[in-house]
Amino acid sequence: MAKLTEQDILNWNGDDYMNADQLEFFKELLLQTQQELVNNANATASHLQEQESTPDPADRATLEEEYALELRTRDRERKLLQKIQASLRQIDDGSYGYCEDTGEPIGLKRLMARPTATLSVEAQERRERMKRQYAD
Template sequence: MAKLTEKDILSWNGPEEDYMNPDHLEFFRELLLKNKAELLANASQTSQNLQEQEATPDPADRATLEEEYALELRTRDRERKLLMKIESTLRKIDDASYGYCEDTGEPIGLGRLLARPTASLSLEAQERRERMKKQYAD
């Protein structure tokens, strides 16, 4: 069978027992690996940019540059955390637990996974957690 596309994933309406079949798993593995490669390329670019940092005598320019670098480093830190989540998600594909909610064991849904391939909770479980978190924060 040919590789699945995003359109194939969104239009899939097969039987429940065919959810997360080998074609689905392969589609999401490739999507995650592509995301991982993009994040690693961004990290490499950031490293290169920081090494090329020029000293500037003007305090205003220096402050602007430092702020830009701080923002870039915060972004890379978020991406580093996402990389760890991608690695964890790839392990779930390997052990066939990918696509199922960690809280309920129910299917997360192909649409949700397409929007957020690292999702580990169904939409309902995610909303429930957020409501509980908000409840305890108030």
């Protein structure tokens, strides 16, 4: 069978949830995203090493703020990278695409929107309600 496209995934209505073709599609999607994150991290490292020094305090403050923002972005990407690697392990062990709370399918549309999702929409909403209850 030919490689699945995003549209094939979104239009899927077959019974064979998380079949080999779907797993391959998500694995490639995750690997591609992982590579983009690694490239971004490398670009940031190079950019920070080229840090120019400027005598003007306002320019220096602006540069420092830009670097801080860039580092916060990379930190979020680092966390996403960990989730991607966990999802790739789930593909390998056969648990990818299933809710870690209920064992039910997460759903192809949700996985297209968030390939690292580990909870079904219902389980995610339940966790968020519980969090809000304890926060109040």
